[in-house]
Amino acid sequence: MPLPAKAFQRWLQGIAPDTTTADVCRISGIKRTTLAQQLVRGKVAETTVVSISRAFNINPVNALAAFDAFQELAGPVLPPTTCELVSQISTPDLLRAVLARAAVDPAGQPSAERPALSPAPHATSVKAWVEAIDDGELRHRVSVATGIAPQNYSAQLTANRLSPELAIATSQAAGVGPAGGLVASGLITEAEAGWPPGARQAALDTLPDGDLTTLAGERLQALGKALRRQEHDQEQTNKIWENLG
Structure with missing residues (x-):
């Protein structure tokens, strides 16, 4: 607004x-x-x-x-939840973390090398943030509180956009700190929101291997769906141009 x-x-x-x-x-x-x-x-x-x-x-x-x-x-600065922090880690970074944990040195010990995380936000940060704090009814509560149609809200998430007022409303509906959505949408930085330095990496380090692998897999699956939609749309566009001669 x-x-x-x-x-x-x-x-x-x-x-x-x-x-x-x-x-x-x-x-x-x-x-x-x-x-x-x-x-x-x-x-x-x-x-x-x-x-x-x-x-x-x-x-x-x-x-x-x-x-x-x-x-x-x-109000007082509310620290981000672990799920919010992890949601702001890009898919490539999650995949690198999976590979890094699986890597072993010549002595058979886990590799100590840990790739640095790319800055937030990432390509799907908005949708990932909402999904991370969604208890199953979050979108409905936001729709009721703001009057936005559910399909319009979903369209913003799909486009990795979220207006500042909707970001605040989503935070309120989820009961998390009000700045998280502003970070996810790229309006402010992690530091400006009061997130501790290295907080995302620390949250990633706490994820068990199984949870990390599952999350990376879910991100890849979502990416695959998005790419298939893009390919389908491109095919339809090409057919239209072909028909137009």
């Missing part, structure tokens, strides 16, 4: 009272025309607030918490 322009201008005046709009855009890397258009429409994108807050060395979570739509972020 875009933020009210008046509220944004009050916030901006509070953090940069002596800075012109042109300087704010220059420092934050936002195009002046982009910000001007948002102000004219009366709705400022959350990404604008995040970019400006970073430019002025303000934690984006604290910046967003200044707006009514994100007041849940103003």
Whole structure:
């Protein structure tokens, strides 16, 4: 949900009272025309607030918490659950972890080498995050609380997108920290959300071999389905072009 322009201008005046709009855009890397258009429409994108807050060395979570739509972020920082942390590990990283655990050195001992994890988010981070915190009724609760149609919610997850307001609503419905969905959607970073350094790796290390292998297998199966859909769609597109001559 875009933020009210008046509220944004009050916030901006509070953090940069002596800075012109042109300087704010220059420092934050936002195009002046982009910000001007948002102000004219009366709705400022959350990404604008995040970019400006970073430019002025303000934690984006604290910046967003200044707006009514994100007041849940103003409370105590709730640590991410283990399942949330693991959900933000990419499929290739999971596969590498499976192989690393299976590897043995010449003496027959498990290999001590551990590949570094790629940064969050990853290609299916949004859907993986929702599935990790879903008790079976989560999507229904989010639909009731926000009024979004279940198919529209699912469409966002399939596209690995989740609007900030839906991310917050999903966190509330699941009873987890409000920043997790913002990390999964790429709006903020792990560090900005207050996740401890190395938390994802630590969570991965706690997974038993069987659970890790099962999770990697589920990710691969989902990837296979997505690729088959893409191939089918491409075939249909090619047939249409062929028929058009």
